[in-house]
Amino acid sequence: MNQTKSQKTGMARLLELGARKKGLVVCSCVLAVLGVALSFAPFVAIYFIIRELVTHFTDLSSIDAEHMIRLGWYAAGGAVGAIALNFAALMCSHLAAFSTQYELKLEFANHIASLPLGFHSANSTGKLRKIVDENIEKLEGFVAHNLPDLAGSFAMPILTLAILFVFDWRLGAASLIPIIAAFSIQMASMGQEKAKIYIKRYQNALEDMNNASVEYVRGISVLKAFNQTVFSFRKFYEIIRNYSKFVMSYTIAFEKIYTVFLTIIGHAYIFLVPAIILIAGGAEDYAKFAMAAVFYIFFSFSLATPFTKLVYVSQIGNQVADGIGRMDKILNAAPLPETSAPKTAAAYSIAFENVTFSYNGEGESVALNGVSFTAAQGEITALVGPSGSGKSTIGHLIPRFYDVAEGSIKIGGVDIRDMASDDLMSIVGFVFQDVFLFKQSILDNIKIGDPNAGREEVVAAAKAAMCHDFIEKLPQGYDTVFGSSGVHLSGGERQRIVIARAILKNAPILVLDEATAFADPENEQKIQLALSELMKNKTVIIIAHRLSTVRGADKILVVNKGKIAETGRHDELVAANGRYAAMWELYSGAANWMLGKETANA
Ligand SMILES: Nc1ncnc2c1ncn2[C@@H]1O[C@H](COP(=O)(O)OP(=O)(O)OP(=O)(O)O)[C@@H](O)[C@H]1O
Numbered sequence: 001m002n003q004t005k006s007q008k009t010g011m012a013r014l015l016e017l018g019a020r021k022k023g024l025v026v027c028s029c030v031l032a033v034l035g036v037a038l039s040f041a042p043f044v045a046i047y048f049i050i051r052e053l054v055t056h057f058t059d060l061s062s063i064d065a066e067h068m069i070r071l072g073w074y075a076a077g078g079a080v081g082a083i084a085l086n087f088a089a090l091m092c093s094h095l096a097a098f099s100t101q102y103e104l105k106l107e108f109a110n111h112i113a114s115l116p117l118g119f120h121s122a123n124s125t126g127k128l129r130k131i132v133d134e135n136i137e138k139l140e141g142f143v144a145h146n147l148p149d150l151a152g153s154f155a156m157p158i159l160t161l162a163i164l165f166v167f168d169w170r171l172g173a174a175s176l177i178p179i180i181a182a183f184s185i186q187m188a189s190m191g192q193e194k195a196k197i198y199i200k201r202y203q204n205a206l207e208d209m210n211n212a213s214v215e216y217v218r219g220i221s222v223l224k225a226f227n228q229t230v231f232s233f234r235k236f237y238e239i240i241r242n243y244s245k246f247v248m249s250y251t252i253a254f255e256k257i258y259t260v261f262l263t264i265i266g267h268a269y270i271f272l273v274p275a276i277i278l279i280a281g282g283a284e285d286y287a288k289f290a291m292a293a294v295f296y297i298f299f300s301f302s303l304a305t306p307f308t309k310l311v312y313v314s315q316i317g318n319q320v321a322d323g324i325g326r327m328d329k330i331l332n333a334a335p336l337p338e339t340s341a342p343k344t345a346a347a348y349s350i351a352f353e354n355v356t357f358s359y360n361g362e363g364e365s366v367a368l369n370g371v372s373f374t375a376a377q378g379e380i381t382a383l384v385g386p387s388g389s390g391k392s393t394i395g396h397l398i399p400r401f402y403d404v405a406e407g408s409i410k411i412g413g414v415d416i417r418d419m420a421s422d423d424l425m426s427i428v429g430f431v432f433q434d435v436f437l438f439k440q441s442i443l444d445n446i447k448i449g450d451p452n453a454g455r456e457e458v459v460a461a462a463k464a465a466m467c468h469d470f471i472e473k474l475p476q477g478y479d480t481v482f483g484s485s486g487v488h489l490s491g492g493e494r495q496r497i498v499i500a501r502a503i504l505k506n507a508p509i510l511v512l513d514e515a516t517a518f519a520d521p522e523n524e525q526k527i528q529l530a531l532s533e534l535m536k537n538k539t540v541i542i543i544a545h546r547l548s549t550v551r552g553a554d555k556i557l558v559v560n561k562g563k564i565a566e567t568g569r570h571d572e573l574v575a576a577n578g579r580y581a582a583m584w585e586l587y588s589g590a591a592n593w594m595l596g597k598e599t600a601n602a
């Protein structure tokens, strides 16, 4: 699958995307232009009818009736033919649009799958879907409707001008004045650059408002619980106000100019009439001139259409181009670099060597700063430390959610960047705090750990993860679809399903991030049991807030402000009387306090 890596922007990029189905698009444009040309047939026919009438108006019986009828048929045929050609043009453009849309969506899906996993935690799936769906749809609309329109809109003014000059160049020139005047005014007040800026700001404001409204709906239960109104949801309220303010200023800025534009171009006869009067005095063939004058006045009413359409289509084009720019930002996000000569790890120890990492690229706000440690194979290495110190970040770097900025991470001595990503994925199992279950059966949700596993193996994993009992109680047991109505799983239950997934995967390296964070004591104990099953003979990195969990770890790393502050076993660290010792004192104090209270109650 070829990737759309394009440096082009705006209209050029739009045409590039549209040209993927070149044959169909060209066909559609040619048909559209022919359609436009035919649509002039009635005007020309009527011109000849008027000429016939004017030349013979002293003696109407001398009119060539058959010729008149033929002209009538030409007019009708032209009109019908124009509609038919237009229809055919739209057929072609729709075919092109649908297949372009299909290809782009496929490309998108492929591209998104190749991005670092971290990209997805930074960009919510909802946001991605919105950008992809909305903008690809806009592109589809553009290719299906606006592209043939655009071709027609370019052909129409040219044909119009040709016709204007063929019959009487002086009147043609007079008709040209309002067109030139209208466009000059439009251009002078609202150049392309300025229009582009407006469109960008408009789209930004719209996007902000859409995002805020989603957030508002999500948070509505909280708002209700705290008896708040929409006005206290300041952010949403202000974003809506900003949007409306912007749209008002946008409208006002365009309004006056556009009114002037439409007035001038729609009333071309105002310029024609004085010209007709001036020229009429010197006309040699008065009848012929009168006839041309009538035709021009008549024709001048249809002058506005091709030109206003040109303005309209170019505006739509700018809007779509802006949307495509947003989409390209995602398409151009760099995929996780894959090595061309992959190496495999023979052992499963983990080593961080001077790792520096920042979420937003270079320099500012580093999340990890010169982190070095080793986690031996078959041992449990625990990470503790205050919130925001960088524990989860260390965990996320091991399965390569992101690449490090400096230093390296090695598994069994091999830099993880030198491993094939499939390979890395297969040797690292992880249970992160944001548990995600797919809207499919519990069985399939667990089977993600090992797609080839049989039902018995899944059940065995579920038993080990202490979730067999509650799964059995669900309406359809293991075949219950998660997310279907009436199926509710608690946070702890969901976490145990994800643990079952990891047990089934049985990877030699395991990263556990606060796996017991929101479990009640009974649940926590079950999760602990499940985990001890999972951790047997593995290289384990465990991140926990409850120090009881990490007490038995082979090595404890105290993380603080993106650095490793202390390293050692529990006893050593307590004896060292540093940061860990202080944390332990606080923790065991709290535990004793709880115990004391319970004893008092008994
Ligand atoms: N996706 C992200 N984008 C930008 N910054 C992030 C992201 N995730 C974490 N950070 C920042 O990186 C730093 C380390 O965060 P991290 O999640 O590793 O902390 P933690 O030790 O796991 O904290 P906690 O105990 O609360 O889970 C924090 O300053 C945090 O704000």
Ligand SMILES: [Mg+2]
Binding pocket: 391, 392, 393
């Ligand atoms: Mg964390």
